[in-house]
Amino acid sequence: MKPNLQSKFFAEFLGTMVLVLMGCGSAVIAGSNGTTGVGLLGIAFAFGLSVVAMAYAIGHISGCHINPAITIGMVVAGRMTGKEAISYIIAQVLGAIAGAAILLLIASGKQDYNVITNGLGQNGYAEASPAHYSLLAGFIAETIFTFIFLLVIFGATSTKNIHGGFAGLSIGLSLVLIHIVGIPVTGVSVNPARSIGPALFAGAAAISQLWLFISAPVLGSILSAVTWRYILEKE
Template identity: 80%
Template sequence: METNTFSKFSAEFFGTLVLVLMGCGSAVIAGANGATGVGLLGISFAFGLSVVAMAYAIGHISGCHINPAISIGMVVAGRMKAKEAMVYIVAQILGALAGAGILLLIASGKEGYSLAVNGLGQNGYGDASPGNYSLQAGFVAETVFTFIFLFVIFGSTSSKNIHGGFAGISIGLSLVLIHIVGIMVTGVSVNPARSIGPGLLVGGIAATQLWLFIAAPILGSVLSAVVWRYALERK
């Protein structure tokens, strides 16, 4: 039975909400609690496990994109119609804003929390980078990491892949790997919605730097889709 548009919209909304709430929440709530914090490795796994969980929760409904870069990549790869992708992208951005909003409500319940100081796990480069990496480094990292992420997604979800039932695991673990390597560069986005949600609520430099976390992931996804469609899975 074909899933209707509202169901797909709802799935992408709630899936992205969970990704932002749990992924960014791990950084804001659990990541910096001194000796009891989960650390960078824990944050990396929080993002990856969120994708794994949602892949098996909503994958059969919408495909579990929960990322505009994935939806755009699917269009370029010929796996999705542009009109449907637009519905997905709207749902993803709204879901990310909702997830960031819930995180803010929870985090602000702790005495001493400051949105300006503690943030919501937003991405950044230059002075806003966790490791003070430059704009150029951030753009290259986000483009290449998104390329790799989409590469794994295309391969894992290919009709030719006999292990397709494990796609959620491979995709989630690839996101963990990307975070382990790149979290100090930009905090890792590879997902415009994931950056837009926290970035808009935090405002300031986080909002002015959003262009990179929209442009670079989209560029990486398009490049990956072109390579996959015309070089690797040519008919």
């Protein structure tokens, strides 16, 4: 029996919540460079492993998009209806907000933690960039990284791929790769919901920069979907 839309909605909500809680949580709670910190590489793997875990947990229910850019890309590629996509995107944004709220509650348990000072794993460019990369650099990075990420997803989930059982692993590892390169630039979004959740709690500066982390991933996903549908897998 196929999952109904309600099951898919809840799966996308939970999956995105876990992604934000564990991915951003690795940066906020365990990402320092001290003796107990996991560093940049650890944060990159936390995001990727979150996707791998959720792919095998909810992939058979909703496809485990947990990312509005992926959902929009699926619509453009002809793999999903617009009506279903709207439900997915709402679930993803709500899940990201829930994940960020839980993370804030946990992080606030440390006496010297302050969300304004320490952040909540939000994305940023210019002065808000981890390594102070410009707005242009951030926009290009988010667009191209999302383009690459969606290409991996389209290929890994294609009916022509004989290794489809490893789709979750290949998608998660591609996200690790993207984070290894992109964390210094923007903290890496490639996922509007992942950016929206932490930004709502991190303050006005993070919210004012959200436009980039919504528009660039969506642009990248559309370009990737068009490339896949009309060039790479064209009959």
